[in-house]
Amino acid sequence: MTNPTATAATSRDPKVVLITGTSSGIGLAAAVAAARAGFTTVATLRDPQRADALREAAEEAGVELDIRRLDVTDAASVAACVAGVVADHGRLDAVVNNAGAGHVGTLENESVDDVRQVMEVNFFGVVQVAKAALPHLRATGGRLVTVTSVGGVIGQPFNEAYCAAKFAVEGYLESLAPVAASVGVTVSVVEPGAVASAFVANVGVDADQAVTEAGPYAPALQAYLARTRATFASAAQTPQGAADTVIEALTAERPAFRLQTSEAARQFVGIKLADLDGSAAQAFTTAWIA
Incomplete structure (x- = not known):
């Protein structure tokens, strides 16, 4: 849609939500669902040339989206996008911090720079967007919603860097939440489990090659990949199912800080949240690679 001329916001104006990472999966479904729920929805993505599926979904749903470029790893891109949204929509x-990237690997077989890059996208990207948005969310008594993962609660084999980033996001936002609340901003995290989307494919792992190059970790990696394939084949929820929880975080009168997107996700994180000494979580994930 064409960006509207900026006007002074009033309480009667539609609420404006900015969502990152909307080219596919949860982000795409959440953008369409937010527009259906009555939000003026700014759907952002790193590469606007990948917006075809987003446009088609919006057209099919009969909603309008304001589609803009935003690269969460680029401070200038983040600042320009947030400022542009406020200028145009008032x-x-x-x-909704949704942009992120999966990563499969283990410490001995990857570089420290690989780990830094995972943190850059999945952690510092969230912090960068949140920092740019907070002054404007303070002005409206707004909400900061971040899609994390069950991997932000339980560390998972061959996901050290990814889970570290998601743990960092959860710790950062859990710490920020009461501070933000003191100035009228509600902070929530949304924790999906397995979701049937392009996210796993975008990890870019050639399973056979990865096992061949895994050295002494090959048997454990092979077991992990087999377990993961089975889970996504049999138990993955739809992106829409996960997006419904994002909309809950945006619209509930008093949303919880932590929301899981499915019963499977609730059961998964419940292992850790009731596990005072860590032994239950360790036994659970060790069985994945035994």
């Missing part, structure tokens, strides 16, 4: 009521 307000910013909510942000």
Whole structure:
């Protein structure tokens, strides 16, 4: 859609939500669902040339989206996008941090720079967007919603860097939440489990090659990959199912800080949250590679 001329925001204006990582999966479904729920929805993605599926979904749903470029790893891109949204729409009521990238690997077989890059996208990208948005969310008594993962609660084999980033996001936002609440901003994290989307494919792992190059870790990696394939084949929820929880975080009168997107996700994180000494979580994930 064409960006509207900026006007002074009033309480009667539609609320404006900015969502990152909307080219596919949860982000795409959440953008369409937010527009259906009555939000003026700014759907952002790193590469606007990948917006075809997003446009088709919006057209099919009969909703309008304001599609813009935003690279969460580029401070100038983040600042320009947030400033542009406020200039054009007059307000910013909510942000959904959804952009992220999966990563499979283990410490001995990857570089420290590989780990840094995972943190850059999945952790510092969230912090960068949140920092740019917070002054505007303060002005509207808005909401900061971040899609994390069950991997932000339980560390998972061959996901050290990815889980570290998601743990960092959860710790950062759990710490920020009461501070943000003191100035009227609600902070929530949304924790999906397995979701049937392009996210896993975008990890870019050639399973056979990865096992061949894994050295002494090959048997454990092979077991992990087999377990993961089976889980995604039999138990993955739809992106829409996960997006419904994002909308809950945006619209509930008093959303919880932590929301899981499925019963499977609730059971998974419950292992850790009731596991005072860590032994239950360790036994659970060790069985994946035994």
